[in-house]
Amino acid sequence: MALFVTFPIMRKKSKHCWLCINLIPFRFKTRTSKNLSPLCSKSISKTLLVANWVQTELGRRYDIFEDDGEIIGQQFATDTGNMDILAISKDRRELLVVELKKGQAADKVVGQILRYMGYAAQELAEEGQTVKGIIIAQEDDLRLRRALSVTPNVSFYRYQVSFKLIPS
Numbered sequence: 001m002a003l004f005v006t007f008p009i010m011r012k013k014s015k016h017c018w019l020c021i022n023l024i025p026f027r028f029k030t031r032t033s034k035n036l037s038p039l040c041s042k043s044i045s046k047t048l049l050v051a052n053w054v055q056t057e058l059g060r061r062y063d064i065f066e067d068d069g070e071i072i073g074q075q076f077a078t079d080t081g082n083m084d085i086l087a088i089s090k091d092r093r094e095l096l097v098v099e100l101k102k103g104q105a106a107d108k109v110v111g112q113i114l115r116y117m118g119y120a121a122q123e124l125a126e127e128g129q130t131v132k133g134i135i136i137a138q139e140d141d142l143r144l145r146r147a148l149s150v151t152p153n154v155s156f157y158r159y160q161v162s163f164k165l166i167p168s
């Protein structure tokens with residue numbers, strides 16, 4: 001699944017930067033390649049993901065958390081920090097905490113997402129609701145894979161970035 005958005009890279013209206021992000025469910029394999037991660041800041045990635053949520057695999061199963069019709073699940077404030085994205089399953093049985101990392105994710109992100117998931121379970125979840133987590137990053141490492149191997153409620157998705165100039 002590809003997400004597209006244009007960002008002006010020059011003051012001339014004829015040039016745009018097309019940034020494409022693919023979310024790939026990924027658990028145990030890793031591949032190193034030359035990539036454009038410096039071009040994709042966490043805030044741009046998050047904006048792309050939220051703006052194109054319904055087009056992703058996650059958007060087919062979850063809605064970004066809302067209160068009275070207002071989306072409040074982006075940078076959701078907790079007593080342990082801000083969740084990048086808080087979502088709820090379409091059947092309302094599951095809360096999803098999404099943590100987005102630029103480039104390679106370190107194993108310390110597991111503790112971070114577990115804190116957010118603990119907050120969601122204790123403060124937000126209704127009776128019978130479960131809480132899951134997803135870490136999205138461009139790369140993982142052995143330490144992260146080891147930590148996730150015993151954390152069944154947390155999954156890892158890898159994103160890919162491509163960059164293309166298109167004259168308009």
